[in-house]
Structure formats: C-alpha cells, structure tokens
Amino acid sequence: MIHDVTNRPDVPPRPGRPRDGRLDDAIVRATLELLDERGFTGLTLAAVAERAGTTTPAIYRRWSSKSELVLAAVFRTEGDDVVANTGDLATDVRTMVRWSLAKFGQPAGRAALAGLLAEPVGDVGARSDQLALVWRRTGERLADAVDQHEVRAGVDTRLLMTLLSGPALMAAAVFGATADDEVWVDQIAAAVLMGVQST
Amino acid sequence: MIHDVTNRPDVPPRPGRPRDGRLDDAIVRATLELLDERGFTGLTLAAVAERAGTTTPAIYRRWSSKSELVLAAVFRTEGDDVVANTGDLATDVRTMVRWSLAKFGQPAGRAALAGLLAEPVGDVGARSDQLALVWRRTGERLADAVDQHEVRAGVDTRLLMTLLSGPALMAAAVFGATADDEVWVDQIAAAVLMGVQST
Amino acid sequence: MIHDVTNRPDVPPRPGRPRDGRLDDAIVRATLELLDERGFTGLTLAAVAERAGTTTPAIYRRWSSKSELVLAAVFRTEGDDVVANTGDLATDVRTMVRWSLAKFGQPAGRAALAGLLAEPVGDVGARSDQLALVWRRTGERLADAVDQHEVRAGVDTRLLMTLLSGPALMAAAVFGATADDEVWVDQIAAAVLMGVQST
Amino acid sequence: MIHDVTNRPDVPPRPGRPRDGRLDDAIVRATLELLDERGFTGLTLAAVAERAGTTTPAIYRRWSSKSELVLAAVFRTEGDDVVANTGDLATDVRTMVRWSLAKFGQPAGRAALAGLLAEPVGDVGARSDQLALVWRRTGERLADAVDQHEVRAGVDTRLLMTLLSGPALMAAAVFGATADDEVWVDQIAAAVLMGVQST
DNA sequence: TGATAAGCGAGACGGTACGTCCGGTCTTGAG
DNA sequence: CTCAAGACCGGACGTACCGTCTCGCTTATCA
Structure with a gap:
C-alpha cells in the first residue's frame, strides 16, 4: 500500500525512517483542543498523545518540553498575517492589535502566556522560534514608523511594542475580548495612535 | 504556659483551635523569596513549607492551590498605595503605572500573573480578595475620570485599565523595566494620557 | 434534672466534673463494632467518636492512643471467666483454650493482636492492665499444675502458657476457628494435655 | 553506554522498560533493617525509600501496601530450609519449630504477623506468594505424617500446623525466645510430638 | 455562695505519612 | 533513525488521620 506521508518541504533526507508529518499536525491539533x-495546568502530555493517536515519546522527539509544545502550537503562524506592512501605520496597528487579541483571546493563548511567564527567562523569543519571528517582524514595522517620523519624538520602538501588545493582552486575558470584538480593536488602536502620533 | 500566638485583630472567636498567625506570615514570606x-514553575509547596518551618497541609488549610497562594502573597497590599486619588489624573496615572511596574517588574509578580492565566477561570478577582480590592479601587478612580470628562468620549473604564496595566506588564516582562525606571513610567504614562485625554 | 451518671465504684472524689461513665461504654462498644x-488499620478514632456520639478529645482523656483503646476494648473481662480454677487441669485447660479462641476468633481480637505485635515492646501486659491480669491468672493456675506435679518434669509454667495460647491463636487467626468450634477446642486441649501430662 | 541492570533470569522480555532489579534488593534490605x-508501626515507606536510595512510587509499583512489602521481605526464602523432609518426623518437627522461632524471634517477623492480622482478610497465603509456598510445604510434610499414621487418629494437618507454629510464636513474642535457644526448641518439639504421636 | 477544677461538645490545627499523578526517559521489536 | 507500545523513575502533589489545643459551657468539690 502506498500512502504519501506528507513530509514537509525538502530537507536533505536523513538516514533512517523519516518522520511521519501527519503526527506533527495531529499533536498540535490535540494540544490546542485540550x-x-x-x-495549561490541566494539560497532560499523555492526553495529548492519546487524542493524537500516538505516544509520548513521539511528542518528545519533536518538542523538548510541555511549554515548548504549547508555545509552538499556539504561535503557529506563517508570520505574514501578523504585520501586513501596508505603509499606513493606522491600518497596520489595527492588524497587530487584532492579531494579539486573536492569540490571547482564546484559552490556548492564555495558557501559552502563562507558560511563558511561569519560567524565569528574560528574553521572549528565546523560547520559541515562531514567537521570535512574530516579535521581530513587529519590531521591524514599528522601527520603520519611528524612522519615518510617523510617531512623535521620544517614542521608540520598544515603547510602541508595549503599547500595542500590552493592552490587547490585558483586554483578552481579563475582559475576555476577542479578535471579533471590533469595538475593542478600534478603541485600543485609536488610543495608541493618539498617544504616540506626531502632532 | 500561655503565650500569645499573635492572632490578628479581635474577630469573634470561631470554634476550634485558632490559626497560628505567625505561620501565615512565614508562608507568605517564603513564597515571595522562592x-x-x-x-512559578520552580516553586514547590514543599519548599515553601520547609522554608517557612511548617508543612504542606498547613498551607493547604489557608490557600487552596499554588496559584491562590502566589496571588495572595504578591498582592498583599493595603490598597492605599495603589491609587492615591489626588484629583489630578496625570499624577494618579503615573502612580498606577508605577505600581504595575513594581508588581510585574519582579519575578514574583510575573509568577502571579502566570498563575492567574494557567487555570481556565474567567473572572479575575474571583480568585483573590486582595487582587479584587486593587482592581476595584483602580476601577473607581478611573470611573471618576470618565464621569468628570477628564477623558474623551468613547474611552471607558475598562479600556483605561487595559491601557494602564498592559504596557507596564509588557515593559516589565519583556524589557525588564522596573518601578525605578522613571523613563519607562514617564513614557507609558505620557502615551496613555495623550491617547485618552479630552481635547 | 437529676440523672445518675452511672459512675464506677467508690474512688476518692477528684475535684472537677466527673467523667460520664456512659461514654466509656459507648466508646468501647463503637470500637469493637468498627x-x-x-x-485495625481501617479503624479511625474520628469514626469511633462519631458512632459513640462524642468527640476525639473525650477518647484521649481515657486512653492515650489508638492501640491502648483497642487493647482495652478487646480484653475487657472480669478475669474470672479466663481460668475457673476447678482443680481439674483438663477442665481448666479447655476453659483457657476456649477463652483464647473467643478472643482471637473475632476480627476485633485479630486487630488487637496486630496492635500488640506491631510495636517493638517485649513485655506483654505492660501495654494493658486487663491483659496483664489475664496473663497473670493464667500463669498462676499453671504454676499450680507444675507444683502439684500434674505435668511431667521438664515442663514449666512458661512452656505451658505458650502451648495453651499459641495454637488457639493460630487456629483462630489462620483457620478462622472460634470458641463455638468444639472440635478445635477439643483437639487443641487434648494435644496439649497429652503432650505435657505426667506419665 | 549500556550497562546491564542485573535483571533476573531470562524471562521473555515484556514490552516496556524493564524494572531495575537492584531496586528490589535495596528495598527489601532497607525494609528488614528498619x-x-x-x-511495624514505626516503619515508614518514605524511610524505606530513602534508605534504599529511591522513592515511594518505586515501592508501590512492586508491592501494593506496607503489609505486602513486609510479608515479602520477611518471608523471602527458597522454601527448602523450612522443611527438610528427612522421613523422620521428630527431626522435621524440630526443624519447623526452629524455623518458626527464627522468623518470629526477630522484630521483622513479628511485624510481618502484625501486618497479616491488621487487615481484615481471611486467607493467609493469598497475601504473599512466598508465605503461601512456606505454608504449602509445611502442610505437605505434615499431611504425609497423617497418611503414614505417624500421628494418632483425630489429629489432622491443620491441627499440626497450629501446634507447631503457635507455641513458637508465643515463646518468641512473649518470652523472647530465638532459634538459638535449643531449650525452647527441644521443649516445644517434645511436647508437640508427645501430644500427637500415635501410641 | 463563690472559687477552683475538671469534664463536656464542637471543631479546627499542626504535622507525619500516605498513595497517586505525571513529566520525562528507556527498552523492545518492527519498519 | 523512526515508529507503536508500554513500563519505569522520581519530583511533586493533595489528602487522611493522629494527637493537641481553644473555646464556651456544665458539673462537681472545696472554701
């Protein structure tokens, strides 16, 4: 019987049996559901394995710990939907806020954040390649804004990043806001823009 | 020999042996240190118990879980230092930002937030009396601002709360800001104020 | 309202409120039932207290530990029924064997024995006044037999005691023999008598 | 590096990681020492684990309770030393008495018996494979004696077993007899033999 | 009669020990 | 080198229970 094992792109074929790509998806999907x-606390790797139709060692071959798995599962993105650099700051800010709400507005996102804060590591992104990518792209877009003097003097990239992601995170975590709540997106984006734009 | 076990104020004595008030303090102190x-992940109730000179059951009699203990330990405040309602919004906003940075700028604060997010419970404040107090006071002060039209139309209390605490959290968690960083306090407070004040 | 609290004999009256004698009975009864x-392992002092309609401190005022309570409850006897010194050794041996079977043939007796063996104490009787009384009376009766040359030379009191109580205990504990099993009483008594009687 | 974990004989390998045979030994040894x-009462599974250099779950994987562990530890025997069926009843009875004294003459043996009695289970031997073996061999030897008419009519196997082990237990538990006390061995064996042998 | 002293129910407390859950590792046998 | 299957090790957890203690009250003896 011939079945395509759906392997990712074209990595140089390593020796031995190749990894079953469908397992990656099944594991991630099971993780998000659970x-x-x-x-986060109630999540069990055994439960993930069972629902994904596999076993724990197969998970550990892919991610080195529970938190890594959660991070990878939640921040699975191609990166393009985070910041569509349209050139218009207002539009892009709304996109970023909406992305944050989308991520943290669901229980899985809260859980991922919990995992992130629970361990005493300073550098965000050192924990997840995907999260690092998102962070870097956001930073680049906002650095542009600073360079183009779209924001007033005294506002730097780092401040912008906190102003964007912080309120979205809080709104989602505390008040249950989601990406569908256009009111929240509007209000947060508006306040941030008014707070930083050059006069 | 009768020795006073340093019991809290004068509550009408409940039946049964009263709790040893020194244990409460020792446990909270040990929790913050650890x-x-x-x-948060590395925190063990057994370790807390050992350092506090007691045992885990004594902890469980007081708090029902690790997250509850952490919340109680971190948000131990009289509530007065959170918002000094001076009547001047700019001053009070700075105070609140500084308080947020103070809390989230230390590992314990991040841990508390992690504990809050790790379990799938909706209502903040339903988890900790002390946190509820802080939250309520903050809300009252900001509701005043809304009533007095110190902020422009379309900005409500809940939005204000996210704008205040969110960036402070992010600055602390990601960039290592603390309450001593006057630059961070200034910048966040300024941006928030400019973003919401009535024209 | 005047109610006799059924106090035991005439002890010199101690100051303070006298003990409620009905509690003693209720506690012992509850202990045996449970x-x-x-x-023994499944026995809880809280359960005893509840069934006796009282509380644990009332139990601890009377017996200093769980094992003491169990011993006292099981070996409650006036001592007269242990050894009716009829003068006829055969009769008295049967009585003693029957008494042992009666005690150890019920679960409570097994439990008491377990409690006795579980702690590393050498001297039987040092643990329970009542048990000590039984033991002493048995010894006295058998010492008589030795003195009267009812048993052959080389058989001493201590050997007699082990020969009497040991098999009864084993029969009860392992094979479930009870005092009603006249076959067991007969066989054990007969074997012991034949084993020790003077020729 | 591959190191042999000293696994028992050559059983057909079950799926899963094999048990570390050294832990079994260490646990049993620690149990006997403690x-x-x-x-028995003072024995703590945590203490056993510590002395054996492992943890309690490892113990629970092997034995389901404290009593089971104690039984297994105490009655670890090949069974051959219990009854050397020499054909001579007198010799074999002495051997059995000596074995009983050896077991019950040390605290560990008493503890095992305590564990046996502490829980309301009927069938001895259903609790420990090793004990069952000892019990069965003893029974077989004595059944022989009955078949060969070495004992008088009316004496059956079960009675013989109680007569043998009971006095030994009592002598050990109450009077501190050990297997080295040839006097005790002699006296008990003699009395039993005279009590049961055919005329 | 009042003071002293011990008992009572009620119930919580401190701490030892228990038995279990689960994260992460390892083994076997097959592919 | 991967897979499924499954057991293992040990850190940590949350609980059961023993024995103690405090409270507010009752019941006795002694002054």
Missing part, C-alpha cells in the same frame, strides 16, 4: 478544554 | 529565586 | 467492620 | 530498628 488547552481550550483544560487550560 | 518565587524570586525559582519562578 | 474493629469488626474495618480491622 | 523493621528491626523501629517495628
């Missing part, structure tokens, strides 16, 4: 159902 | 040393 | 239902 | 030092 994260929504039980939260 | 939180700073090892973070 | 011992039969759950065994 | 039993002698502190008795």
Whole structure:
C-alpha cells in the first residue's frame, strides 16, 4: 500500500525512517483542543498523545518540553498575517492589535502566556522560534514608523511594542475580548495612535 | 504556659483551635523569596513549607492551590498605595503605572500573573480578595475620570485599565523595566494620557 | 434534672466534673463494632467518636492512643471467666483454650493482636492492665499444675502458657476457628494435655 | 553506554522498560533493617525509600501496601530450609519449630504477623506468594505424617500446623525466645510430638 | 455562695505519612 | 533513525488521620 506521508518541504533526507508529518499536525491539533478544554495546568502530555493517536515519546522527539509544545502550537503562524506592512501605520496597528487579541483571546493563548511567564527567562523569543519571528517582524514595522517620523519624538520602538501588545493582552486575558470584538480593536488602536502620533 | 500566638485583630472567636498567625506570615514570606529565586514553575509547596518551618497541609488549610497562594502573597497590599486619588489624573496615572511596574517588574509578580492565566477561570478577582480590592479601587478612580470628562468620549473604564496595566506588564516582562525606571513610567504614562485625554 | 451518671465504684472524689461513665461504654462498644467492620488499620478514632456520639478529645482523656483503646476494648473481662480454677487441669485447660479462641476468633481480637505485635515492646501486659491480669491468672493456675506435679518434669509454667495460647491463636487467626468450634477446642486441649501430662 | 541492570533470569522480555532489579534488593534490605530498628508501626515507606536510595512510587509499583512489602521481605526464602523432609518426623518437627522461632524471634517477623492480622482478610497465603509456598510445604510434610499414621487418629494437618507454629510464636513474642535457644526448641518439639504421636 | 477544677461538645490545627499523578526517559521489536 | 507500545523513575502533589489545643459551657468539690 502506498500512502504519501506528507513530509514537509525538502530537507536533505536523513538516514533512517523519516518522520511521519501527519503526527506533527495531529499533536498540535490535540494540544490546542485540550488547552481550550483544560487550560495549561490541566494539560497532560499523555492526553495529548492519546487524542493524537500516538505516544509520548513521539511528542518528545519533536518538542523538548510541555511549554515548548504549547508555545509552538499556539504561535503557529506563517508570520505574514501578523504585520501586513501596508505603509499606513493606522491600518497596520489595527492588524497587530487584532492579531494579539486573536492569540490571547482564546484559552490556548492564555495558557501559552502563562507558560511563558511561569519560567524565569528574560528574553521572549528565546523560547520559541515562531514567537521570535512574530516579535521581530513587529519590531521591524514599528522601527520603520519611528524612522519615518510617523510617531512623535521620544517614542521608540520598544515603547510602541508595549503599547500595542500590552493592552490587547490585558483586554483578552481579563475582559475576555476577542479578535471579533471590533469595538475593542478600534478603541485600543485609536488610543495608541493618539498617544504616540506626531502632532 | 500561655503565650500569645499573635492572632490578628479581635474577630469573634470561631470554634476550634485558632490559626497560628505567625505561620501565615512565614508562608507568605517564603513564597515571595522562592518565587524570586525559582519562578512559578520552580516553586514547590514543599519548599515553601520547609522554608517557612511548617508543612504542606498547613498551607493547604489557608490557600487552596499554588496559584491562590502566589496571588495572595504578591498582592498583599493595603490598597492605599495603589491609587492615591489626588484629583489630578496625570499624577494618579503615573502612580498606577508605577505600581504595575513594581508588581510585574519582579519575578514574583510575573509568577502571579502566570498563575492567574494557567487555570481556565474567567473572572479575575474571583480568585483573590486582595487582587479584587486593587482592581476595584483602580476601577473607581478611573470611573471618576470618565464621569468628570477628564477623558474623551468613547474611552471607558475598562479600556483605561487595559491601557494602564498592559504596557507596564509588557515593559516589565519583556524589557525588564522596573518601578525605578522613571523613563519607562514617564513614557507609558505620557502615551496613555495623550491617547485618552479630552481635547 | 437529676440523672445518675452511672459512675464506677467508690474512688476518692477528684475535684472537677466527673467523667460520664456512659461514654466509656459507648466508646468501647463503637470500637469493637468498627474493629469488626474495618480491622485495625481501617479503624479511625474520628469514626469511633462519631458512632459513640462524642468527640476525639473525650477518647484521649481515657486512653492515650489508638492501640491502648483497642487493647482495652478487646480484653475487657472480669478475669474470672479466663481460668475457673476447678482443680481439674483438663477442665481448666479447655476453659483457657476456649477463652483464647473467643478472643482471637473475632476480627476485633485479630486487630488487637496486630496492635500488640506491631510495636517493638517485649513485655506483654505492660501495654494493658486487663491483659496483664489475664496473663497473670493464667500463669498462676499453671504454676499450680507444675507444683502439684500434674505435668511431667521438664515442663514449666512458661512452656505451658505458650502451648495453651499459641495454637488457639493460630487456629483462630489462620483457620478462622472460634470458641463455638468444639472440635478445635477439643483437639487443641487434648494435644496439649497429652503432650505435657505426667506419665 | 549500556550497562546491564542485573535483571533476573531470562524471562521473555515484556514490552516496556524493564524494572531495575537492584531496586528490589535495596528495598527489601532497607525494609528488614528498619523493621528491626523501629517495628511495624514505626516503619515508614518514605524511610524505606530513602534508605534504599529511591522513592515511594518505586515501592508501590512492586508491592501494593506496607503489609505486602513486609510479608515479602520477611518471608523471602527458597522454601527448602523450612522443611527438610528427612522421613523422620521428630527431626522435621524440630526443624519447623526452629524455623518458626527464627522468623518470629526477630522484630521483622513479628511485624510481618502484625501486618497479616491488621487487615481484615481471611486467607493467609493469598497475601504473599512466598508465605503461601512456606505454608504449602509445611502442610505437605505434615499431611504425609497423617497418611503414614505417624500421628494418632483425630489429629489432622491443620491441627499440626497450629501446634507447631503457635507455641513458637508465643515463646518468641512473649518470652523472647530465638532459634538459638535449643531449650525452647527441644521443649516445644517434645511436647508437640508427645501430644500427637500415635501410641 | 463563690472559687477552683475538671469534664463536656464542637471543631479546627499542626504535622507525619500516605498513595497517586505525571513529566520525562528507556527498552523492545518492527519498519 | 523512526515508529507503536508500554513500563519505569522520581519530583511533586493533595489528602487522611493522629494527637493537641481553644473555646464556651456544665458539673462537681472545696472554701
């Protein structure tokens, strides 16, 4: 019987049996489901394995720990949807806020954030390649804004990043805001823009 | 020999042996220390018990879980230092930002937030009396601002709360800002004020 | 309202409120019942207290530990029924064997024995006044037999005691023999008598 | 590096990681030591684990309770030393008495019996494979004696077993007899033999 | 009669020990 | 080198229970 094992792009073929790409997806999907159902604390790797139809060692071959798995599962993105650099700051800010709400507005996102804060590591992104990518792209877009003097003097990239992601995170975590709540997106984006734009 | 076990104020004595008030203090103190040393994940109730000179059951009699203990330990405040309602919004906003940075700028604060997010519970404040107090006071002060039209139309209390605490959290968690960083306090407070004040 | 609290004999009246004699009975009764239902390990002082309609401190005022309570409850006897010194050794041996079977043939007796063996104490009787009384009376009766040359030379009191109580205990504990099993009483008594009687 | 973990014989390898055979030994050894030092009540599974250099779950994987562990540890025998069926009843009875004294003459043996009695279970041997073996061999030897008419009519196997082990237990538990006390061995064996042998 | 002293129910407390859950590792046998 | 299957090790957890203690009250003896 011939079945395509759906392997990712074209990595130079390593010796031995190749990894079953469908397992990656099944594991991630199971993780997200269980994260929504039980939260970070209630998540069990055994449960993930069972729902994904595999075993724990198969998970550990892919991610080195529970937190890594959660991060990878939640921040699975191609990166393009985070910041569409349209050239218009207002539009892009709304996009970023909406992205943050989308991520943190669901239980899985809260769980991922919890995992992120729970360990005493300073550098965000050192924990997840995907998260690092998002962070870097956001930074680049905002650095542009600073360079183009779209924001007033005294506002730097780092401040912009906190102003954007922080309120979105809080709104999602505390008040249950989601990406569908256009009111929240509007209000946060508006306040940030008014707070930083050059006069 | 009768020795006073340092019991709290004068509550009408409940039946049963009263709790040893010194244990409460010792447990909270040990929790904060260990939180700073090892973070939320690394925190063990057994370790807390050992350092506090007691045992885990004594902790469980007081708090029902690790997250509750952490919340109680971190948000131990009289509530007065959170918002000094001076009547001047700019001053009070700076105070609140500084308070947020103070809390989230230390590992213990991050850990508390992690504990809050790790379990799938909706209502903040339903988890900790002390946190609820802080939250309520902050809300009252900001509701005043809304009533007095110190902020422009379209800005409500909840939005204000996210704008205040969110960036402070991010600055602390990602960039290592602390309450001593007057630059961070200034910048965040300024941006928020400019973003919401009535024209 | 005048109710006789059924106090035991005439002890020189101590100051303070006298003990409620009915509690003693209720506690002992509850202990025996629960011992039969759950065994020594499964016995809880809280359960005893509840069934006796009282509280644990009332129990601890009377017996200093769980094992003491169990011993006292099981070996409650006036001592007269242990050895009726009829002058006829055969009769008295049968009585003693029957008494042993009666005690150890019920779950409560097994439990008491377990409690006795579980702690590293050499001297039987040092643990329970009542047990000590039984033991002493048995010894006295058998010493008589030795003195009267009812047993052959080389058989001493201590050997007699082990020969009497040991098999009864084993029969009860392992094979479930009870005092009603006249076959067991007969066989054990007969074997012992034949084994020790003077020719 | 591959190191042989000293696994028992050559059983057809079950799926899963094999058990570390050295832990079994260490646990049993620690149990016996602590039993002698502190008795059954004073024995703690945590203490056993610590001395054996492992943890409690490892113990629970092997034995389901404290009593089971104690039984297994104490009655670790090949069974051959219990009854050397020499054909001569007198010799074999002495051997059995000596074996009983050896077992019950040390705290560990008493503890095992305590564990056996502490829980309300009927069938001895259903609790420990090793004990069952001992019990069965003893029974077989004595059944022989009955078949060969070495004992008088009316004496059956079960009675013989109680007569043998009971006095030994009592002598050991109450009077501190050990297997080295040839006097005790002689006296008990003699009395039993005279009590049961055919005329 | 009042003071002293011990008992009572009620119930919580401190701490030892328990038994379990689960994260992460390892083994076997097959592919 | 991967897979499924499954057991193992040990850190940490949350609980059961023993024995103690405090409270507010009752019941006795002694002054």
